[in-house]
Amino acid sequence: MNSPLRQTANAADASRGSGRTILLRSGWQTVNIGDVAHTPGILRLLEKHVPEADVVLWPKGLDRGVAPMLRRRFPRLRIVRDAPQWKNPDPRPDDPTVAEAIREARLWLHGSGSGVNEPKDLARWVEETGGRPYGIFGASVGVVIGVPDQKDAVIGPELKRILEGASFVFTRETRSLAAMREAGVTPRLAEFAPDATFALDLRDEAAADAVLRSAGLEEGRFLCAVPRLRWTPYWEINPGGSIAPEEIARRKAVNDRHAGPDHEKLREAITAWVRETGLKVLLCPEMTYQVALLRPRLLDPLPADVRPKVVSLDRYWDLDEAASVYRRARAVVSMECHSPIIANANGRPGVYLRQPEDTWKGQMYPDLGLGAWKIDLHGATGGEITDRLLSVHAHYDEALAQVRKSAALAASLQAKAMGVVARTLNASPAA
Numbered sequence: 094m095n096s097p098l099r100q101t102a103n104a105a106d107a108s109r110g111s112g113r114t115i116l117l118r119s120g121w122q123t124v125n126i127g128d129v130a131h132t133p134g135i136l137r138l139l140e141k142h143v144p145e146a147d148v149v150l151w152p153k154g155l156d157r158g159v160a161p162m163l164r165r166r167f168p169r170l171r172i173v174r175d176a177p178q179w180k181n182p183d184p185r186p187d188d189p190t191v192a193e194a195i196r197e198a199r200l201w202l203h204g205s206g207s208g209v210n211e212p213k214d215l216a217r218w219v220e221e222t223g224g225r226p227y228g229i230f231g232a233s234v235g236v237v238i239g240v241p242d243q244k245d246a247v248i249g250p251e252l253k254r255i256l257e258g259a260s261f262v263f264t265r266e267t268r269s270l271a272a273m274r275e276a277g278v279t280p281r282l283a284e285f286a287p288d289a290t291f292a293l294d295l296r297d298e299a300a301a302d303a304v305l306r307s308a309g310l311e312e313g314r315f316l317c318a319v320p321r322l323r324w325t326p327y328w329e330i331n332p333g334g335s336i337a338p339e340e341i342a343r344r345k346a347v348n349d350r351h352a353g354p355d356h357e358k359l360r361e362a363i364t365a366w367v368r369e370t371g372l373k374v375l376l377c378p379e380m381t382y383q384v385a386l387l388r389p390r391l392l393d394p395l396p397a398d399v400r401p402k403v404v405s406l407d408r409y410w411d412l413d414e415a416a417s418v419y420r421r422a423r424a425v426v427s428m429e430c431h432s433p434i435i436a437n438a439n440g441r442p443g444v445y446l447r448q449p450e451d452t453w454k455g456q457m458y459p460d461l462g463l464g465a466w467k468i469d470l471h472g473a474t475g476g477e478i479t480d481r482l483l484s485v486h487a488h489y490d491e492a493l494a495q496v497r498k499s500a501a502l503a504a505s506l507q508a509k510a511m512g513v514v515a516r517t518l519n520a521s522p523a524a
Contacts, residue, residue, distance in 0.1 A: 094300070096407075102397075106119040109189060109454075110142065112199065112431060112523045113145050113146050113147060113199060113518055113519065114146070114147045114194075114196060114197045114198040114199055114200075115139065115146045115148050115149070115199070115200045115201075115202050115514075115518060116146070116149050116151055116194050116195065116197075116198035116200070116201050116202070116218070116306055116499050117135065117136075117139075117148055117149065117150050117151065117202050117204060118151050118201065118202065118203050118204060118210070118211060118214065119131055119132040119135060119150065119151075119152065119204030119206075120132045120152025120153055120154060120155050120167045120204075121152075121153050121154070121210060122153065122154050122160050122379045123154050123155065123156050123157040124140070124157075124330055124382075125378055125379060125380045125429075125431075126379055126380075126409070126410070126411075126412040126415050126431070126432075126435070127290065127379055127408075127429060127430065127431025127432070127434075127435070128206070128431075129159055129409075129412045130290040130293050130295075130412055130416075130434075131204050131205040131206060131231075131289050131388060131402050131434060132150065132152070132159075132161060132163065132204060132287075132289075133162075133166060133167070133288030133289070133293055133294075133295045133412070134205065134264050134288070134290045134291065134292040134293045134438075135202075135204045135205065135230060135289035135292070135393075136148065136163070136166075136167050136170065137292050137293070137294055137510050138289060138292050138507055139511070140167065140227070141508075141511075141512070142508055142511035142512065142514070142515065143312055143511060143514055143515045143518065145182075145515075145519070146515075147169075147171070147176075148167075148170060148171070148245060148517060149171045149172070149173060149189060149194045149197070149198065150163075150171070150172045150173070151173045151176055151191060151194060152172065152173075152179055152180060153176065153178045153210070153211065154175055154179045154235065154412040155172065155181075156179065157164060157181055157409075157411075158312065158411060159335060159411075159412075160172060160181070161216070162181070162295065162372055162411060162412065163414055164272060166294075166295055170291075171185070171187055171188050171189060171194075172184070172185075172188055173188065173189060173190065173191050173194050174188045174189065174190055175190050175191055177191075180237070182386070183287060185225075188369075189399070192353045194222075195217070195218055195221050195222060196221075197418070198222075198225070199216045199226075199228065199518055199521040199522070199523065200225065200228070200514070200517055200518045200521055201215065201225070201226070201227035201228070202227070202228055202229075202230060202328065202514065203215070203227070203228070203229040203230065204230060204231065204232070204289060205230065205231035205232055205265055205290065206233070206288040206453055207230050207233050207236055207238055207454065208232065208233060208234065208238075209229060209232060209234065209237075209252060209255055209256070210237060212251060212252070213269075213399035215227060215255060219258070222439075224522050225521055225522070226260040226517050227258075227259055227260065228260045228261040228262070228263075228513075228514065228517060229256075229259055229261070229263060229287060230261075230263050230289065230514065231263055231264070231265040231286050231287060231288045231289045231510075232263075232264060232265060232269075233264065233265055233266065233268075233269050233452060233453065234246070234248070234252075234256065234262070234264055234269040234272055235247055235248045235252075235269060235272035235273070236269075236272075236453060236454070237452075238281070238450075238452055238475065239324055239450050240342075240450070240452075241449040241450050242290065242380060242449040243453065245275070246269075246272030246273070246275055246276050248272065248273070248276040248278055251313070251319065253278050256273065256278050256280050256283075257278060257279060257280055257281075259280055260281060260282070260517045261280070261281065261282040261283075261284075261510075261512045261513050261514070262280040262282065262283045262284075263283075263284055263285070263286035263379045263513075264283075264284075264285055264286070265286070265287055265288040265457055266285065266453065266454060266455075266457045266460050267285050267456060267460050268453040268456040268500070269453075270283055270284070270292075271287060275359065282513065284509075284510065285460065285506060286506050286507050286510035287457060287460070287461060287503040287506055287507060288431075288434065288457060289456075289507070290434045290435060290438065291434060291437065291438055291461075291500065291507070292306045292438065292503075292504070292506070292507060293416060293435060293439075294438070295413040295416055296413055296416055296417040296420065296438055296439075297411065297413035298411070298414075298415045298417050300410075300411070300414035300417065301414060301417035301418045301420070301421055301492065304375075304406070304410075304414070304418050304434045305421060306416070307341060307354060308373075308375055308404040308406075309373070310373055310375060310404070310421075311373075311406070312421045312486045313421065313422075313423055314368050314372050314373065314422055314423060314451070315372055315373040315374060315375055315421075315422055315423060315429075315443075316372060316373070316375070316422060316425070316426060316482075317327060317374075317375050317377055317418065317419060317422045317424075317425040317426070317432070317436075318359060318361070318362075318363055318374055318375070318376050318377070318378075318391065318425075318426050318427070319378065319383070319425070319426070319427035319428060319429050319432045320356055320359065320376075320383050320386045320387065320390055320391055320428055321350050321376060321379070321380075321383065321427075321428035321429050321448065321451075322351075322352055322382075322386070323344075323347050323348055323352075323354075323355070323448050323449075323450045324345075324347055324348055324450060325343035325380065325382070326344075326345075326348070326382055328344075329382065330381065330382060347450075351448075352390065352470075354389075354472060355428065355448065356386075356390040356391060357394075358446075358470065358473065358474065358475040358478055359391065359428065359475075359478070360394060360395060360399050360475075361475030361476070361478070361479060362389055362475060362478040362479045362482050363391065363392050363395065363399070363403065364395060364396060364485075365479040365483065366479075366482060366483070366484075367399045367402045367403065368399065368484060369375050370483070370486055372402075372423065373402045373403065373404065374402065374403045374404070375404050375405075375418070375422070376388075376391050376392055376403060376404065376405040376411055377407060377410070377415070377418070378406065378410070379429035379431060379432045380429065381409045381429065383429075384406070384407065384408060384409055386407065387407075388405050389515045391403075391405070398488060399409040412435075415432075415435065416435050416439055417438050418443055418495070419432070419436040419443075420434055420436075420439035420441060422436070422441055423441070423460070423486065423489070424441060424442045424444065424482070424485050424486065424492075424493060425441065425442070425443040425444070426443070426444045426446065426478075426482055427443060427444070427445060427446065428446045428448060428470065428484065430445055430447070430451060430455060430457075433445045433466065434457070437463070437496055437499060437500060438500070440493070440496055440497070440500075440506065442466065442477075442485050442492040442493070442496050443466065444466045444467075444468065444482055444485065445464065445466060445467045445468070445482060446468050446470040446473075446478065447467055447468065447469055447470060448470050448471060449471050455467055461499040461502055461503055462495065462498060462499045462502065463495070463499050465481070466481070468481060486522040
């Protein structure tokens with residue numbers, strides 16, 4: 094009997110040459126497992142709901158081992174060999190150039206993320222294909238990253254043209270739908286389809302086994318905790334970038350002002366978790382820079398009786414490894430948005446401590462019935478976070494039922510959206 098992976102490969106073999114190629118624009122960066130997760134999430138959705146499609150991925154970046162990880166799970170995936178921002182270091186013979194992929198594809202698909210990225214590349218698609226269709230799946234629209242509690246959408250003329258020219262626009266939360274209405278944007282089809290991360294199924298169980306062994310953790314008997322600064326320090330991650338020195342100084346000042354109080358609240362919840370449940374805690378990153386926060390901001394200041402039950406990961410990790418560890422945890426509490434979603438995709442509850450600079454993507458939580466697990470960190474107390482976290486632990490069967498319910502809703506909305514993707518692909522003229 095064929096394995097599911099072999100059946101997938103067989104389906105891809107059959108679809109190759111069918112003329113139904115999707116050019117997927119995704120893979121925005123690899124310094125964040127949340128950004129990495131968008132791509133395998135949408136690849137799984139396409140595999141399940143649009144099996145006739147042959148997918149070519151045009152990434153912005155697939156370093157840090159992400160390309161091999163995707164190839165293992167999606168063995169028939171083709172990746173463009175000459176993306177301007179990331180040169181494919183190990184192309185397969187069937188990996189096309191960007192120009193070849195554009196000529197071949199019948200549909201351009203923009204994956205999940207904060208905003209519509211790389212608009213010049215989309216303009217190239219429209220120009221070179223004579224107007225073949227394009228669509229957006231599971232993205233936020235109108236957000237400005239880092240603006241505290243942004244109230245008004247920012248949709249300029251170029252973005253308006255893109256949105257209104259799309260065959261479909263599926264936003265990852267309902268706030269973006271409202272933003273388009275407020276800005277007078279009228280796409281042909283605009284609906285809510287959750288971030289593709291909710292469909293993630295990548296795992297590395299052997300790597301998770303090793304983490305649990307080295308940290309002395311038991312499956313189902315530990316909490317994962319993720320820190321965050323108000324402003325991601327991209328000036329350190331990508332030195333020589335476009336951020337002006339005075340803006341860097343302003344962002345550093347914001348981080349310095351809030352890092353202490355923000356992490357103190359998380360430490361209060363960690364302390365209560367250890368003392369009241371007797372269970373351990375794994376401190377872990379969602380982004381590369383957060384490895385340097387784990388000890389000084391979370392572990393070292395903990396009370397002496399708590400510290401022995403808390404373990405800090407001393408490195409950044411791969412998405413599939415993190416997903417498998419989250420799957421073994423009892424719960425995840427995170428100041429980053431996507432670790433709780435990765436936990437949800439693996440059947441575990443996740444509490445999101447949202448900071449006001451972190452856009453309105455957090456609206457995904459109430460949209461999917463997870464509003465009780467989204468806490469606005471700036472106005473919350475450590476006690477309120479503790480109560481919510483301990484409630485998840487105390488009423489665990491109910492928490493798991495809520496995870497299943499929200500996951501089913503996300504899957505239903507994504508399946509409906511993928512039906513639109515399939516119809517658009519199949520109605521598009523052959524390349």
